[in-house]
Amino acid sequence: MKTHKFLILFLFMTFNLIALDTYEKNIDNLKLYISYEQINDRIVKLSDELNEIYKDKEVLVVLVLKGSIIFASDLIKELKGNFILETIKASSYGMKGSNRQKLQLFGLENLEIENKHVILIDDIFDSGNTLYNIKQAFLEKNPSSVRTIVLLKKNIKRDITYLPDYSLFDIDDKFVVGYGLDYKECFRNLKGIYIVNEK
Numbered sequence: 722m723k724t725h726k727f728l729i730l731f732l733f734m735t736f737n738l739i740a741l742d743t744y745e746k747n748i749d750n751l752k753l754y755i756s757y758e759q760i761n762d763r764i765v766k767l768s769d770e771l772n773e774i775y776k777d778k779e780v781l782v783v784l785v786l787k788g789s790i791i792f793a794s795d796l797i798k799e800l801k802g803n804f805i806l807e808t809i810k811a812s813s814y815g816m817k818g819s820n821r822q823k824l825q826l827f828g829l830e831n832l833e834i835e836n837k838h839v840i841l842i843d844d845i846f847d848s849g850n851t852l853y854n855i856k857q858a859f860l861e862k863n864p865s866s867v868r869t870i871v872l873l874k875k876n877i878k879r880d881i882t883y884l885p886d887y888s889l890f891d892i893d894d895k896f897v898v899g900y901g902l903d904y905k906e907c908f909r910n911l912k913g914i915y916i917v918n919e920k
């Protein structure tokens with residue numbers, strides 16, 4: 722009898738989890754937050770600034786996979802001059818129930834950074850740990866300069882004081898998808914930035 726109750730409870734919980742996942746992955750439940758036109762506008766303004774700063778310089782543009790792919794590809798199309806493109810992959814893992822996360826970087830060992838002007842591009846600055854740690858790892862390889870760019874920065878209190886050099890939009894503390902950002906690998910292909918509609 723007891724097993725019976727557990728089985729019903731288990732099935733109920735599984736059903737709820739699947740329903741929630743299906744709801745969150747449903748494109749109809751997304752609300753447009755920032756349009757492609759708004760993003761493009763900011764990209765053009767930022768690229769004007771970068772073209773001025775890096776005039777006559779060779780620059781290593783490093784994009785953090787996968788979230789910044791779409792943003793970075795639109796941005797670099799607006800850059801003039803000698804920009805070399807590289808990628809790096811970052812993933813963080815932590816103990817269940819703990820906020821402490823350890824960042825793993827893949828691809829850094831293959832990059833020639835010494836005496837280079839580096840631009841690091843990431844999709845979103847949330848806790849800031851990812852970008853801060855990537856920047857520190859780059860600084861250890863003695864570049865001439867490192868500037869960091871993110872598409873989005875969440876308006877939240879952080880443990881760290883470091884901030885990216887450029888962020889195109891400051892946003893509310895909501896989970897956003899689209900334009901490279903994903904929810905469980907979905908929605909990266911959307912042209913604008915969306916929030917999952919609160920139920």
Ligand code: IMP
Nearest residue numbers: 846847848849850851895896897902903
């Ligand atoms: P941070 O280290 O907390 O700043 O986290 C940065 C990474 O978390 C980003 O590069 C994203 O991959 C992911 N992330 C944080 N917030 C969001 C979000 O709202 N939507 C999608 N991905 C997010």
Ligand code: MG
Nearest residue numbers: 786787788844
């Ligand atoms: Mg990311």
